[in-house]
Amino acid sequence: MKFTPLILGASLVASMVACPGQDAAMKDLKSKLKARQEAPGPNDSDEMVGDLATIGGVTTVGKAVQDILTGAADPYTDEPWKGSLPAKTSALCARDTCCIWKWIAKDMEAKFKGSAGRCNRFARAAVRLGFHDAGTWSKTTGFGGADGSLILANEGNRPENNGLQEISKVTLGWYNSYKKYGVGMADLIQMGANVATVVCPLGPRVRTFVGRKDSNVPNADNLLPSVFADAESLIKLFEDKTIKAHGLAALVGAHTTSQQHFVDPKRKFDPQDSTPGVWDVKFYGQTTGSAPKRVFKFPSDVALAAHPKIADEWADFAGAGGQEHWDEDYAKEYIRLSLLGVNNINNLTECTRVLPPAKKTFNQPDLTIFQQWLEGKYNSLGQQIEDGNLITSTLLKLLGLLSGRMFEGEGAEAEVVA
Ligand code: HEM
Ligand SMILES: *[C@@H]1O[C@H](CO)[C@@H](O)[C@H](O)[C@H]1NC(C)=O
Ligand SMILES: *[C@@H]1O[C@H](CO)[C@@H](O)[C@H](O)[C@H]1NC(C)=O
Numbered sequence: 001m002k003f004t005p006l007i008l009g010a011s012l013v014a015s016m017v018a019c020p021g022q023d024a025a026m027k028d029l030k031s032k033l034k035a036r037q038e039a040p041g042p043n044d045s046d047e048m049v050g051d052l053a054t055i056g057g058v059t060t061v062g063k064a065v066q067d068i069l070t071g072a073a074d075p076y077t078d079e080p081w082k083g084s085l086p087a088k089t090s091a092l093c094a095r096d097t098c099c100i101w102k103w104i105a106k107d108m109e110a111k112f113k114g115s116a117g118r119c120n121r122f123a124r125a126a127v128r129l130g131f132h133d134a135g136t137w138s139k140t141t142g143f144g145g146a147d148g149s150l151i152l153a154n155e156g157n158r159p160e161n162n163g164l165q166e167i168s169k170v171t172l173g174w175y176n177s178y179k180k181y182g183v184g185m186a187d188l189i190q191m192g193a194n195v196a197t198v199v200c201p202l203g204p205r206v207r208t209f210v211g212r213k214d215s216n217v218p219n220a221d222n223l224l225p226s227v228f229a230d231a232e233s234l235i236k237l238f239e240d241k242t243i244k245a246h247g248l249a250a251l252v253g254a255h256t257t258s259q260q261h262f263v264d265p266k267r268k269f270d271p272q273d274s275t276p277g278v279w280d281v282k283f284y285g286q287t288t289g290s291a292p293k294r295v296f297k298f299p300s301d302v303a304l305a306a307h308p309k310i311a312d313e314w315a316d317f318a319g320a321g322g323q324e325h326w327d328e329d330y331a332k333e334y335i336r337l338s339l340l341g342v343n344n345i346n347n348l349t350e351c352t353r354v355l356p357p358a359k360k361t362f363n364q365p366d367l368t369i370f371q372q373w374l375e376g377k378y379n380s381l382g383q384q385i386e387d388g389n390l391i392t393s394t395l396l397k398l399l400g401l402l403s404g405r406m407f408e409g410e411g412a413e414a415e416v417v418a
Contacts, residue, residue, distance in 0.1 A: 052065060052345050148184060204331040212348070294374045
């Protein structure tokens with residue numbers, strides 16, 4: 001999508017309400033809206049999905065989603081939870097659909113955040129789970145999608161879902177605790193993806209909707225991408241899900257947080273950019289340019305980055321102002337993805353206010369050791385980094401990666417103070 005980098009983020013909307021006299025801010029907001037409303041290019045997703053494609057947006061929520069998908073409305077917001085949080089079992093909580101989701105989002109946040117402030121392996125797997133549940137829908141088959149079937153119909157046994165076993169178990173646990181409040185699996189999976197995204201530092205607070213219908217019918221096979229596929233066929237695969245080349249370019253940016261396990265098992269835990277657990281744009285620049293030794297580039301990402309429908313957009317995400325451009329495009333495209341196969345969009349409820357606040361800045365508190373790991377030292381740290389743990393010299397000693405003498409002699413303690 002075309003984007004004006006000078007404009008301010010979603011936070012602007014909130015601050016403008018507080019200070020109505022800010023003409024400059026208002027002008028910026030208008031230019032942002034104008035940039036969004038420009039006709040999408042040939043590589044931007046613009047198709048409607050679900051009931052929006054047949055009857056259009058006929059409710060407030062339906063219209064909101066339609067505006068998000070056409071670029072006329074913000075796909076991520078700072079809208080906070082207001083007031084107190086009623087007890088789960090209270091009548092007051094039952095009266096607000098989002099109340100129980102606030103409780104769920106709190107459980108998810110606790111599970112997804114590591115002690116270093118980075119998001120952990122549960123968070124990343126939750127984002128991938130959201131993709132793999134929804135991504136089984138296509139225009140050609142016309143069925144499946146974000147329906148909870150990955151867990152409810154045991155799609156987890158399929159090879160493409162390898163690595164999602166642990167998060168599926170955790171999600172099933174949440175389902176068993178919360179289904180008595182009317183919570184469904186499809187929504188739980190998509191809520192998990194959105195909580196996870198914003199728990200990762202710099203991640204957008206993607207607008208979040210609930211009310212999807214669950215299904216225990218296995219979705220069609222072979223609709224998820226292979227890491228070894230060429231760019232042309234990957235673009236076709238996603239176009240059949242209404243996601244065009246630029247949308248795909250934005251979505252694969254989720255690999256910014258990732259550490260692979262199965263593409264090359266000998267390099268288990270190697271990250272896809274230098275900052276796993278952080279939702280930054282380093283992934284884009286490092287996929288096309290130079291990266292530390294330990295960074296493992298997926299062949300699919302390298303291929304997509306070089307494709308003529310994607311190369312410009314990819315470079316834009318990697319360049320100045322890229323973070324905000326990407327956050328916006330990712331949020332918009334993830335909302336599309338999370339609604340594939342959902343045919344009651346007009347009847348959904350927006351619960352964005354249950355998400356934790358976005359973390360808009362982040363400094364790695366353990367940069368020195370982290371960089372040594374990236375250059376190939378401390379192989380067994382991969383697991384700790386997956387867990388989002390703060391890496392200290394004490395931890396290195398504990399893992400036998402640093403002897404007491406080396407520790408004192410090298411003054412490592414001083415080096416790693418946060
Ligand atoms: C061309 C499309 C894509 C391909 C070929 C692809 C492939 C992969 C592969 C092979 C892994 C590593 C699995 C492992 O070894 O542990 C992975 C991880 C991941 N992918 Fe993708 N992916 C694609 C698109 C996406 C999209 C659209 C999203 C989300 C919106 C996504 C989110 C993730 C995340 C968060 C991880 C890390 C999972 C973890 O750490 O457990 N990917 N992807
Ligand atoms: C869109 O795709 C076409 C190829 O179909 C390519 O020539 C063009 O540069 C792309 N535009 C952008 C802005 O990426
Ligand atoms: C939406 O809700 C209305 C009122 O409850 C109902 O009549 C309609 O069938 C629902 N539409 C869909 C697509 O679920």
